[in-house]
Amino acid sequence: MAPDSPVLLAAVTLLSAFQMGYLARRVGWSRMAHKILPPAVSGPPEFERTFRAHQNCVEFYPLFLVTLWTCGMFFNEEVAAAAGLVYMVARQIYFNGYIQSTKKRLTGFYLTLAALLSLSVLALTGIVGGILDKYLYIHI
């Protein structure tokens, strides 16, 4: 069931880490543009939206990694990798939208949730199947 060398999951994971690094960089650029020296985190609305957009990405990143890998290892690697790419695109839409206005963050955010929910449901299916298989000898 589980892929022996989950290279697609690893590729999507590494790409998502690059994206997170890029989003952190965007916060740094926003600091420079608005002359807000660390450790300050308050400033003009655009900076605060940029800062908070990044924070939200940071908060959800472990949930993304967990659902990506449980879906990929216990359901299907290719499906998980594809949903992972959708999540990354959704995060970018969310981030770019949030910087423009608080309201424009919503489309990307709901897309993000849809990708996470899909990964979660498939992961759950795979894990329940795995538990039935391993502990109750029921093969589906």
Place this chain on the structure above:
Amino acid sequence: MAPDSPVLLAAVTLLSAFQMGYLARRVGWSRMAHKILPPAVSGPPEFERTFRAHQNCVEFYPLFLVTLWTCGMFFNEEVAAAAGLVYMVARQIYFNGYIQSTKKRLTGFYLTLAALLSLSVLALTGIVGGILDKYLYIHI
């Protein structure tokens, strides 16, 4: 030593991701109840406690995942999964307590630390045994 299909660890991990999603949702509900539109993160004390309770869960979540998996892969999967469930209950007690008052966060917090410490010590035991075994050919 390491379980070939760590389905219990995966199950606890996925459950903990659901819990983290639920706690993020609680912050969203608190925003609505107190009419605090993002990106603002300050407001009445109850909102600030809810926000900070969630932040603390976010900060500790990677430490939980690391100790859960190193304990599960290098010491014992069932023990790790059980301690993982204790951690999740402790986090919920912490979160619910913190929302009521700053002081009421402490019981859950100490329980959280106890679960993390147990996972860490067992993981350390397993890893030290693994290093002795693999690199020094000493089998315990």
Place this chain on the structure above:
Amino acid sequence: MAPDSPVLLAAVTLLSAFQMGYLARRVGWSRMAHKILPPAVSGPPEFERTFRAHQNCVEFYPLFLVTLWTCGMFFNEEVAAAAGLVYMVARQIYFNGYIQSTKKRLTGFYLTLAALLSLSVLALTGIVGGILDKYLYIHI
């Protein structure tokens, strides 16, 4: 290619979790020293720098784990473990420097980025090789 029992990666990962726990503790001590009760996160500059130094470590921690493990599993475990130790030292230099002044965070920060970049490039090399091998039957 991938180590069957990546005990060195696990050891570095567990050590890094201990370090993150220690840095969280440092924020707690700073709260006590400056009498700043949660959920407050603002106070004298030294406290705010300590708080933000820790937040930055938290934000980057998943990126560290991702690059450590993809480098270790798809490129080379020993190299990844060594670069992981460098990252941990860099984080400590960053944290200690940041507490003294905003400017003194920079040396550690650039070292941190150098370690992350090294891990990323090697991980990318390994993953690209893995994809060529698995899906295109090209062995390098």
